[in-house]
Amino acid sequence: MNTPSALFVDLYELTMAQLYYERGMTREAVFELTVRELPEQWDYLIASGLDRALSFLEQLRFSEDDLEFLGSLPQFSQAFIDQLRRLRFTGDVWAPPEGAIAYPDEPLVQVIAPLAEAQIIETAMINQIAFPTLVASKAARAVDAAAGRPVIEFGGRRAHGAEAAIEASRATYIAGFEATSSVEAGRRFGVPITGTMAHSFVLAEGDEAEAFDAFVSRYPGTTLLVDTYDTQPGVANAVRTARRFGPGSVGAIRIDSGDLRTEAWQARVMLDTAGLSDVRIVASGGLDEYQIADLLSVNAPIDIFACGTSIVAPPDAATLDSAYKMVEYDGRPVAKRSPGKPGIGHRKQVWRLPEHDLIARFDEPPLGEAEPLLQQVMAAGQRTAAGSESLTQMRARAAVGRVPRRVETDPSLLR
Amino acid sequence: MNTPSALFVDLYELTMAQLYYERGMTREAVFELTVRELPEQWDYLIASGLDRALSFLEQLRFSEDDLEFLGSLPQFSQAFIDQLRRLRFTGDVWAPPEGAIAYPDEPLVQVIAPLAEAQIIETAMINQIAFPTLVASKAARAVDAAAGRPVIEFGGRRAHGAEAAIEASRATYIAGFEATSSVEAGRRFGVPITGTMAHSFVLAEGDEAEAFDAFVSRYPGTTLLVDTYDTQPGVANAVRTARRFGPGSVGAIRIDSGDLRTEAWQARVMLDTAGLSDVRIVASGGLDEYQIADLLSVNAPIDIFACGTSIVAPPDAATLDSAYKMVEYDGRPVAKRSPGKPGIGHRKQVWRLPEHDLIARFDEPPLGEAEPLLQQVMAAGQRTAAGSESLTQMRARAAVGRVPRRVETDPSLLR
Numbered sequence: 001m002n003t004p005s006a007l008f009v010d011l012y013e014l015t016m017a018q019l020y021y022e023r024g025m026t027r028e029a030v031f032e033l034t035v036r037e038l039p040e041q042w043d044y045l046i047a048s049g050l051d052r053a054l055s056f057l058e059q060l061r062f063s064e065d066d067l068e069f070l071g072s073l074p075q076f077s078q079a080f081i082d083q084l085r086r087l088r089f090t091g092d093v094w095a096p097p098e099g100a101i102a103y104p105d106e107p108l109v110q111v112i113a114p115l116a117e118a119q120i121i122e123t124a125m126i127n128q129i130a131f132p133t134l135v136a137s138k139a140a141r142a143v144d145a146a147a148g149r150p151v152i153e154f155g156g157r158r159a160h161g162a163e164a165a166i167e168a169s170r171a172t173y174i175a176g177f178e179a180t181s182s183v184e185a186g187r188r189f190g191v192p193i194t195g196t197m198a199h200s201f202v203l204a205e206g207d208e209a210e211a212f213d214a215f216v217s218r219y220p221g222t223t224l225l226v227d228t229y230d231t232q233p234g235v236a237n238a239v240r241t242a243r244r245f246g247p248g249s250v251g252a253i254r255i256d257s258g259d260l261r262t263e264a265w266q267a268r269v270m271l272d273t274a275g276l277s278d279v280r281i282v283a284s285g286g287l288d289e290y291q292i293a294d295l296l297s298v299n300a301p302i303d304i305f306a307c308g309t310s311i312v313a314p315p316d317a318a319t320l321d322s323a324y325k326m327v328e329y330d331g332r333p334v335a336k337r338s339p340g341k342p343g344i345g346h347r348k349q350v351w352r353l354p355e356h357d358l359i360a361r362f363d364e365p366p367l368g369e370a371e372p373l374l375q376q377v378m379a380a381g382q383r384t385a386a387g388s389e390s391l392t393q394m395r396a397r398a399a400v401g402r403v404p405r406r407v408e409t410d411p412s413l414l415r
Numbered sequence: 416m417n418t419p420s421a422l423f424v425d426l427y428e429l430t431m432a433q434l435y436y437e438r439g440m441t442r443e444a445v446f447e448l449t450v451r452e453l454p455e456q457w458d459y460l461i462a463s464g465l466d467r468a469l470s471f472l473e474q475l476r477f478s479e480d481d482l483e484f485l486g487s488l489p490q491f492s493q494a495f496i497d498q499l500r501r502l503r504f505t506g507d508v509w510a511p512p513e514g515a516i517a518y519p520d521e522p523l524v525q526v527i528a529p530l531a532e533a534q535i536i537e538t539a540m541i542n543q544i545a546f547p548t549l550v551a552s553k554a555a556r557a558v559d560a561a562a563g564r565p566v567i568e569f570g571g572r573r574a575h576g577a578e579a580a581i582e583a584s585r586a587t588y589i590a591g592f593e594a595t596s597s598v599e600a601g602r603r604f605g606v607p608i609t610g611t612m613a614h615s616f617v618l619a620e621g622d623e624a625e626a627f628d629a630f631v632s633r634y635p636g637t638t639l640l641v642d643t644y645d646t647q648p649g650v651a652n653a654v655r656t657a658r659r660f661g662p663g664s665v666g667a668i669r670i671d672s673g674d675l676r677t678e679a680w681q682a683r684v685m686l687d688t689a690g691l692s693d694v695r696i697v698a699s700g701g702l703d704e705y706q707i708a709d710l711l712s713v714n715a716p717i718d719i720f721a722c723g724t725s726i727v728a729p730p731d732a733a734t735l736d737s738a739y740k741m742v743e744y745d746g747r748p749v750a751k752r753s754p755g756k757p758g759i760g761h762r763k764q765v766w767r768l769p770e771h772d773l774i775a776r777f778d779e780p781p782l783g784e785a786e787p788l789l790q791q792v793m794a795a796g797q798r799t800a801a802g803s804e805s806l807t808q809m810r811a812r813a814a815v816g817r818v819p820r821r822v823e824t825d826p827s828l829l830r
Binding site for chain 2: 010013018115119123130157164184195196199200201258310325332336338
């Protein structure tokens with residue numbers, strides 16, 4: 001779960017780079033990473049992943065082991081291997097800060113660097129930015145749907161590997177989740193860690209009531225999982241334990257299966273009848289923004305939503321439709337015109353106005369009250385202050401009220 | 416991209432483990448990892464990910480840093496921290512070997528270990544097995560659809576982080592893909608590496624014909640990307656370059672956009688007319704088994720399919736519906752009965768018969784001609800020979816003809 005090696009590269013980036021050097025094509029290029037289209041029903045993105053992408057650039061170097069492997073391939077000359085040995089990322093990077101709202105066609109990363117440097121990082125840039133942005137955006141939608149109720153993340157087991165799990169915990173926290181179940185994410189990023197109990201604890205103990213008593217006596221204020229056998233008797237056992245151990249002993253119950261609305265209502269009535277109005281109800285089980293909205297639209301008495309799989313690997317957005325494309329080379333705007341996937345040349349800036357964003361040529365003069373979205377986060381291979389934010393700053397930025405915005409493209413861009 | 420740390424654990428696994436120790440619940444447990452339901456239209460899985468999961472178990476230990484962090488949390492006693500310091504995985508593991516076909520409800524991993532050990536590895540086991548199995552299964556479907564034509568993988572940029580990218584390259588190779596674009600996967604696993612060129616090479620060069628000439632003169636036999644501007648003139652430029660540099664100079668052309676069937680036909684006619692019948696056509700652009708089948712059903716003259724996004728992060732299967740559940744504790748079968756998600760107790764073996772699989776209690780006598788699917792891959796924390804296979808062995812296993820199978824459950828299991 002460290003920074004990817006320099007060999008985290010698609011072969012063609014290296015074969016192209018070798019030719020760039022051999023042909024003296026070493027002038028400055030501008031590449032932009034954009035999302036081309038949002039998943040259906042989505043209307044914004046939350047930028048994320050920049051910190052890791054910048055770490056990759058800072059640490060980019062080909063080790064002797066890397067070079068030895070490349071030397072064993074038929075494609076590469078000794079001269080190129082020697083060039084790679086000296087290669088460091090010396091370019092500038094501009095980007096929206098993490099936690100910022102972003103829209104399709106707006107650069108999520110803009111790289112200005114000698115052509116080969118900007119080319120070799122293609123795979124890593126897309127890979128390191130697109131997934132965290134996907135998860136942060138999905139998570140922000142769940143936070144919006146929960147309308148002020150806490151949402152917590154526990155999708156580590158279903159993420160695409162351990163690295164994706166840890167990055168997803170970080171991204172959901174930036175987007176406004178309250179906590180994660182992942183101990184590693186807690187250690188690494190300071191995300192608050194939370195947890196309840198698994199069905200296996202009840203099964204190993206054998207008796208649900210005894211299992212609840214044991215858990216509460218050791219962890220007062222804990223959350224009891226009530227659906228190992230049958231939810232209503234499970235809630236009854238939780239009530240029994242809460243009464244036995246007194247006020248505050250049971251903080252919440254968790255329902256993980258069945259019709260969550262009905263189960264939550266039955267549980268709420270049972271808890272309130274027993275004088276346990278302070279015991280909260282946590283719901284889990286494949287929840288995302290759609291299920292949360294549905295549950296709240298029918299007034300399900302759920303206090304906390306625990307989301308896993310559907311946030312860290314969204315079923316409605318397996319990936320973002322992202323691309324890292326050259327928009328200028330040696331001062332000349334360039335764009336491919338592939339049918340259905342045209343590009344827009346020119347280095348860009350995005351101006352955020354009260355009612356809409358304006359995508360314009362970078363060299364256009366600043367607009368009056370507009371804020372530029374792209375900040376310089378790296379200068380000549382070194383992070384700037386804007387590229388060194390804390391998670392708290394990013395999270396605060398994402399917490400600002402979100403509204404769908406219009407995005408306009410300055411006609412000068414299309415000339 | 417190393418083995419996850421011991422803190423790659425959900426908090427509740429540790430709080431439960433502490434209580435297991437405190438309550439003397441240290442007897443042997445059996446946990447099984449299963450897929451509960453296949454994605455729609457799928458009819459089999461290809462088991463993958465075991466090698467990494469076993470590495471995790473072999474290397475499982477809490478470092479002093481890990482323990483210091485856990486000691487800073489309010490939940491854990493010094494006695495438990497000391498227990499974790501000594502903890503090693505001492506259990507047995509049984510599993511289908513990588514590359515084997517598997518079906519829902521069949522254990523993909525079976526862990527037999529002291530309760531706390533088996534519990535603490537829950538997150539890691541699901542995380543390390545489910546994603547590679549997902550990708551290998553999706554990839555095998557693409558191989559089936561391609562009906563003998565080579566399929567290559569270049570999805571690294573769209574995978575969920577660098578680790579997911581590398582694991583996906585490995586999984587697709589096991590499933591029968593011919594090569595990957597990932598240099599790191601090539602180095603780490605010996606997967607053949609392949610590559611073409613990107614639109615940026617043509618754009619930086621400025622002139623497509625010159626770009627093709629430059630590429631072919633440096634990389635004879637290469638693949639030229641013909642759709643940077645407009646595919647038909649692009650093919651015409653490729654023809655020109657192929658004639659100029661002679662037989663074998665252009666190995667293939669790649670079409671990455673537009674109506675692939677029409678573009679491929681037009682390109683095939685142009686190539687054949689120019690006497691370039693040996694130049695092959697590579698298609699790419701969001702391809703998976705469904706698009707491949709569609710293209711072949713209308714006789715698109717495509718020789719090689721290049722698959723990325725839709726294989727490494729399948730849109731029809733963001734995750735597998737997997738669970739790691741206790742099925743025995745201290746010799747007693749256990750199962751939760753949550754509504755809609757019931758389990759089946761008892762440690763199991765899967766018997767593979769010519770016409771179907773039979774899921775039976777592990778202690779049932781072997782069936783006559785049946786082969787046991789689950790092999791012992793780890794004994795007392797050490798890998799066995801069956802847990803130390805080469806990628807070649809796994810790939811050969813996956814290459815055996817696949818047929819949808821019936822899966823039956825021995826009635827003795829349900830008693």
